[in-house]
Amino acid sequence: MTPSVPSVLSELANLLMRxxxxxxxxxxxxxxxxxxxxxxxxxxxxxxxxxxxxxxENRALRxxxxxxxxxxxxxxxxxxxxxxxxxxxxxxAQIAAETSGDTARQDAIWAELRASTExxxxxxxxx
Amino acid sequence: xxxxxxxxxDRLERISGGASRETYRFRLGWRExxxxxxxxxxxxxxxxxxxxxxERRVEFEAYRAFAGSAVPVPAMLWLEEASETLDHPFFIxxxxxxxxxxPQMLFSGAYDAILPKVxxxxxxxxxxxxxxxxxxxxxxxxxxxxxxxxCWRRELxxxxxxxxxxxxxxxxxxxxxxxxxxxxxxxxxxxxxxxHGDYRTGxxxxxxxxxxxxxxxxxxAHLGDPLEDLGWxxxxxxxxxxxxxxxxxxxxADAVAIWERASGLQADPAALHxxxxxxxxxxxxxxxxxxxxxxxxxxxxxxxxxPAWWLLNAQDRAILKVMDKL
Numbered sequence: 001m002t003p004s005v006p007s008v009l010s011e012l013a014n015l016l017m018r019x020x021x022x023x024x025x026x027x028x029x030x031x032x033x034x035x036x037x038x039x040x041x042x043x044x045x046x047x048x049x050x051x052x053x054x055x056x057e058n059r060a061l062r063x064x065x066x067x068x069x070x071x072x073x074x075x076x077x078x079x080x081x082x083x084x085x086x087x088x089x090x091x092x093a094q095i096a097a098e099t100s101g102d103t104a105r106q107d108a109i110w111a112e113l114r115a116s117t118e119x120x121x122x123x124x125x126x127x
Numbered sequence: 128x129x130x131x132x133x134x135x136x137d138r139l140e141r142i143s144g145g146a147s148r149e150t151y152r153f154r155l156g157w158r159e160x161x162x163x164x165x166x167x168x169x170x171x172x173x174x175x176x177x178x179x180x181x182e183r184r185v186e187f188e189a190y191r192a193f194a195g196s197a198v199p200v201p202a203m204l205w206l207e208e209a210s211e212t213l214d215h216p217f218f219i220x221x222x223x224x225x226x227x228x229x230p231q232m233l234f235s236g237a238y239d240a241i242l243p244k245v246x247x248x249x250x251x252x253x254x255x256x257x258x259x260x261x262x263x264x265x266x267x268x269x270x271x272x273x274x275x276x277x278c279w280r281r282e283l284x285x286x287x288x289x290x291x292x293x294x295x296x297x298x299x300x301x302x303x304x305x306x307x308x309x310x311x312x313x314x315x316x317x318x319x320x321x322x323h324g325d326y327r328t329g330x331x332x333x334x335x336x337x338x339x340x341x342x343x344x345x346x347x348a349h350l351g352d353p354l355e356d357l358g359w360x361x362x363x364x365x366x367x368x369x370x371x372x373x374x375x376x377x378x379x380a381d382a383v384a385i386w387e388r389a390s391g392l393q394a395d396p397a398a399l400h401x402x403x404x405x406x407x408x409x410x411x412x413x414x415x416x417x418x419x420x421x422x423x424x425x426x427x428x429x430x431x432x433x434p435a436w437w438l439l440n441a442q443d444r445a446i447l448k449v450m451d452k453l
Binding site (some may be wrong): 001002003013023025028034038039042084087088091092095113114116120122124125126127 | 140141142204209248295296297299300302330363364366367368418421422427429430432433435436437438441442443444445446448452453
């Protein structure tokens with residue numbers, strides 16, 4: 001998730017503190033709390049599967065890119081950084097496959113990209 | 128208001144939503160010619176950081192260009208481009224009160240009977256925008272007028288640059304789409320048109336009879352290919368979870384037929400496909416910009432997070448769908 005869940009939760013905590021004070025106009029408080037509730041709901045939805053999805057995706061990307069090594073640091077921030085590194089490599093791999101006309105390789109990359117959107121799909125997804 | 132006295136502002140309240148501008152409604156009271164008067168107005172002010180950065184003058188003049196035409200818009204009253212008065216530039220417009228804008232309300236079930244009417248009005252009005260002559264409207268004074276064969280290149284370069292600047296993570300799907308767009312450019316625009324830039328369900332005011340009373344959110348208005356606006360509305364995220372219904376309203380063929388009839392233009396399917404995919408990339412750049420504004424601390428409001436969390440992956444899936452990969 002971008003921005004990261006911890007950074008958003010921290011900001012929501014500040015926002016809730018401000019809205020707990022008297023004097024906040026009703027419309028502003030309602031808007032702030034309503035949006036906060038929706039973001040908290042999304043956080044709750046992604047929490048349990050976040051590490052699993054990143055490990056699974058990093059494994060799939062390494063397989064596709066032909067590079068080795070498991071995820072040793074299981075902090076979400078570390079898994080995410082590794083995921084970013086691998087997805088950047090995937091862009092290069094896809095360009096190479098397009099340039100060489102390797103359609104089987106292109107299909108495999110598209111399949112992984114499709115799978116990546118399934119891993120990230122929210123219950124409220126519009127598509 | 129040179130003859131006004133006892134000017135007073137009250138009932139000021141912020142309207143929720145609006146990630147690109149802060150929007151407030153208020154009542155303006157004054158005395159003129161010995162009489163007390165009042166008017167309900169809207170204040171749109173730049174936030175500290177926005178998911179899109181555009182010129183207030185451009186938005187203001189786009190609204191003004193269509194005042195009194197078949198394209199319904201609220202009347203623009205005053206523009207302040209300096210920051211001394213309210214810390215940021217702002218403009219003031221009349222409030223069109225008593226109508227709805229929210230897609231959630233439109234698709235709640237209560238409005239099902241009038242959805243075809245809304246669709247007819249929505250794409251008829253967009254056809255009117257496409258039909259308009261931007262030079263006759265004087266908009267070339269405020270907006271660059273690109274050559275017809277350069278409209279696509281200019282827009283794609285603009286939004287790709289925003290992705291380059293704002294992305295916080297690699298975006299392989301959007302990057303693949305950009306490569307495809309560059310390799311398969313559309314034909315030159317049929318004409319130079321006013322492009323609203325954000326013409327979608329949610330950015331117009333409707334009533335219970337299906338009439339549209341105001342087209343809002345012109346902050347991305349520019350001159351370009353008239354198919355661009357049609358393609359933005361066909362971005363699958365704007366189906367609001369109602370597959371097969373463009374804008375959540377009607378099938379694509381019906382929307383295109385309404386637009387062609389109203390605009391007098393043709394929507395070549397291949398060119399429209401290009402502009403639809405382009406608009407998926409543009410959408411992704413906007414959601415990425417929203418995340419960037421939060422990450423950099425320019426705007427820590429939750430409204431900056433929600434588009435990114437809600438739409439980044441959905442937009443990727445929309446790109447896959449338009450590229451026939453989903």
